[in-house]
Amino acid sequence: MKRLAPQSVESHLHQLAQHATDCLIEEVNLTPKPGLVDRRGSGAHQDLSLALMERSARSLTPTFYALAQQCWQRPADIALRETVGRLGREGERQMMAATDGVNTHRGAIWALGLLVSAAAMRGGEASSDQLCTRAAELACLPDRHAPKTFSKGLRAVHRFQVPGAREEAQQGFPHITQLALPQLWRSRESGANETEARLDALMAILTSLSDTCVLNRSGMNGLLTLQRGAHAVLQAGGTAHIAGRQALQQLDSAMLALNASPGGAADLLAATLFIDRVSIATH
Numbered sequence: 001m002k003r004l005a006p007q008s009v010e011s012h013l014h015q016l017a018q019h020a021t022d023c024l025i026e027e028v029n030l031t032p033k034p035g036l037v038d039r040r041g042s043g044a045h046q047d048l049s050l051a052l053m054e055r056s057a058r059s060l061t062p063t064f065y066a067l068a069q070q071c072w073q074r075p076a077d078i079a080l081r082e083t084v085g086r087l088g089r090e091g092e093r094q095m096m097a098a099t100d101g102v103n104t105h106r107g108a109i110w111a112l113g114l115l116v117s118a119a120a121m122r123g124g125e126a127s128s129d130q131l132c133t134r135a136a137e138l139a140c141l142p143d144r145h146a147p148k149t150f151s152k153g154l155r156a157v158h159r160f161q162v163p164g165a166r167e168e169a170q171q172g173f174p175h176i177t178q179l180a181l182p183q184l185w186r187s188r189e190s191g192a193n194e195t196e197a198r199l200d201a202l203m204a205i206l207t208s209l210s211d212t213c214v215l216n217r218s219g220m221n222g223l224l225t226l227q228r229g230a231h232a233v234l235q236a237g238g239t240a241h242i243a244g245r246q247a248l249q250q251l252d253s254a255m256l257a258l259n260a261s262p263g264g265a266a267d268l269l270a271a272t273l274f275i276d277r278v279s280i281a282t283h
């Protein structure tokens with residue numbers, strides 16, 4: 001492992017933390033997204049706004065920094081998993097203080113917190129697959145201090161017998177490595193602009209993610225409508241094509257009518273942007 005000079009380790013830690021916050025801010029600003037907060041407004045939410053989501057993202061930078069600092073060139077073990085869990089829960093408290101009690105990014109703290117930790121464990125040098133594998137290693141370790149409360153996410157996981165946020169991380173973020181990143185790169189290479197490429201990557205996630213936010217609000221019918229609609233956007237050539245934009249517009253209207261909002265997919269898009277930014281290119 002290449003030894004970095006101390007001050008450059010410090011700048012590495014700051015960079016990882018800032019990239020994570022930046023990717024959350026870029027995700028919420030990506031427009032137009034189906035049912036989600038974006039530059040047009042609050043989507044299918046009464047309690048969220050663009051400004052609140054940006055404030056929430058900025059409140060998480062110290063947590064991302066602490067995670068990077070504690071994980072720098074450390075192996076995955078139970079002690080590190082418990083430290084990451086403790087810092088993640090501290091981050092949730094800071095988020096709730098910044099949002100006056102609104103759950104904006106609990107799932108994002110989990111996904112991006114694990115990926116920031118994984119990047120730091122690898123000394124800032126890793127491919128996208130290595131990052132996701134290391135994050136999965138961490139996510140699979142037990143955290144005896146994790147709260148035993150039965151969350152909304154777990155309720156949906158048990159009721160609909162689907163994988164949720166935990167399983168997505170423990171399996172190495174397959175919706176990022178197998179769907180979102182390949183779509184992001186394919187759309188860029190086929191001439192889509194960055195907004196279109198990122199929207200296409202979100203569509204790729206939506207085609208198959210069992211988003212517990214959507215399940216909790218609109219059941220399996222809502223989730224299947226979302227998955228089929230996202231598939232239709234990509235089948236129409238993606239958002240760089242007029243037919244794809246029209247399909248996206250129809251999907252947004254359907255999500256608003258169902259009061260459904262794929263917050264989990266939005267988190268994974270932010271995580272996709274983070275991996276794309278910090279990983280060593282291998283494609």
Ligand SMILES: CC(C)(COP(=O)(O)OP(=O)(O)OC[C@H]1O[C@@H](n2cnc3c(N)ncnc32)[C@H](O[C@H]2O[C@H](COP(=O)(O)OP(=O)(O)OP(=O)(O)O)[C@@H](O)[C@H]2O)[C@@H]1O)[C@@H](O)C(=O)NCCC(=O)NCCS
Nearest residue numbers: 085088105106107108110113151152153165211212263264
């Ligand atoms: C592992 C944890 C994430 C806990 O997960 P669990 O499923 O038990 O708990 P929830 O927080 O209820 O749900 C998980 C959140 O993860 C996102 N998500 C949903 N489905 C998936 C999926 N298939 N893959 C990946 N991620 C998924 C989603 O988060 C986003 O949505 C929330 C906001 O949307 P909204 O609809 O407004 O949600 P609510 O306000 O609850 O509903 P309404 O009342 O408005 O209708 C927001 O959280 C977004 O981020 C799910 O909500 C993890 O939290 C955990 O165990 N943490 C402990 C600390 C730790 O170990 N940290 C280590 C790393 S730092």
Ligand SMILES: Nc1ncnc2[nH]cnc12
Nearest residue numbers: 028036037104263266267
């Ligand atoms: N843009 C967004 N809208 C609603 N919930 C979200 N969770 C993360 N990003 C979100």
